[in-house]
Amino acid sequence: MNQKPTPPGEYDCCESACEPCVWDVYYEELRAWNEAEKQRKLAEAAKDGEPSDSPLR
Numbered sequence: 001m002n003q004k005p006t007p008p009g010e011y012d013c014c015e016s017a018c019e020p021c022v023w024d025v026y027y028e029e030l031r032a033w034n035e036a037e038k039q040r041k042l043a044e045a046a047k048d049g050e051p052s053d054s055p056l057r
Contacts, residue, residue: 005029 008022020028 004033 005026007026012022
């Protein structure tokens with residue numbers, strides 16, 4: 001996943017407590033994207049020889 005997820009549009013949520021709600025899907029995709037970005041940045045820093053914030057050093 002390369003692009004940050006786009007939040008649902010103004011009228012995408014019907015507010016009838018759907019399972020899963022479009023917002024649930026969005027927040028899960030955003031969480032996964034944030035984790036992938038974090039891993040990508042750590043890998044890039046390691047490749048460049050920069051110190052990382054990882055406690056696994």
